[in-house]
Each structure stands twice: as structure tokens, then as C-alpha cells.
Amino acid sequence: MKRAVILLNGEPYRGQIDDKNAVVYCCDGAYDWAKGRLRIDETLGDFDSLGYLPDPPPKEIYPSEKNFTDGEIALFRAVEAGADYIQIYGGGGGREDHFIGNLHLLLAAKKRGAYAEMITEHARIFLGEGEIRLDGYRGRTVSLVPFGGDAHMMESEGLKYPLCDLTLEYGTARGISNVVLEDKARVVAASGRVLVFVDENV
Helix, strand or coil, rough: CCCEEEHHHHCCCCCCCCCCEEEEEEEEEHHHHHHCCCCCCCCCCCCCCCCCCCCCCCCCCCCCCCCCHHHHHHHHHHHHHCCCCEEECCCCCCCCCCHHHHHHHHHHHHCCCCEEEEEECEEEEEEEEEECCCCCCCCEEEEECCCCCEEEEEEECCCCCCCCEEEEEECCCCCCCCCCCECCCCCEEEEEEEEEEEECCC
């Protein structure tokens, strides 16, 4: 497994970020909160938010008017370099439109054969379909939000509110605020996909 870390210019992540055995991509203004805290292998973006050039200097400065966000560019770069496990920090908070856009990076990664998760100050967020493992989250609040359409949940184990043979309809909030009761828990989506939010405030 080849891991990549992407740092975004949203709400600064205050926890520890493991940069060992990972390639670290830092997008534009994220350099302000990340510099000196972890190793940065590559900086990228248009640097309109940062206002100066970071160190290491970017290999390329992108125009501010472009078809992809800095986060997308970093994701594409990571996947092209062979990363199949991508952790995204700094994707929450700030502008709500950016947060929604950053959630779509999880799907963009999956379409390219990689697994991505976003870690914010409040939650760990990942895309789930088929069998979704929730091992190690005992006592945590977990929410499952249908993403891109309805998601039919066939069965579940280890959750306070069972999700068995029911549909989480796109545009409803039925999957919000469940609780993991066991060390090993899971839910099976027979069709559709969900965004899984695991509460990090423990």
C-alpha cells in the first residue's frame, strides 16, 4: 500500500499528522498551518490564498482560473504517483462550498482505484459501498449519508439502530447519529453508496 497525505486550505488540522512512509502534498494556503509541523514533499496550486511562494518551491504554478481545484490537482498527482491510500487534512471548515467539493474527492479517488479519507477536527469521513467495516469504533457516533442517490442497506451488525433491509433515501437524514456498540461492526449496502462520518470527539 502506497500512502499519500494531502493538506488543504480549510480548517487547520491541529492534531498530529503522520508523514512517515507517505508522500505529502500541500495545497496553496495550507502551507501557513502546516509548515514546520510535518515534512512537505510537494507544494502546488495557484498560491493566490498564500500570497507568497512556499518552501519547497512549487514545480509548477497553476493559473487561478482553472478547471480543477487545488485539491483535485493534488489527488490526481498522488494517484499518478501510485498512491492507493490517501489521507486528506484541512478539508473541512471555512467555505461550505469548498467542503462539499472536498467530499467529492473521496469519490474521485475511488474512481481512480484509490481509497481516500478526510480527517477533520471533528470527524473521519470516507466513502462506503458494499460491506462497510466499522471495526475499532466502539462508542463512537457514526452517520451514514446517501451520496449521489438512494442507498439500500441490506444488513448491519454492532450498531445501536439496525440498518436491515431499508433504503436511505437521497435527500433524507435517516442515517444520522447511529452509535457503534461493538469492537467489530459492519453494515452492508446492497446498492448505492454512502458517506460515513465517524465522530472524532471522544
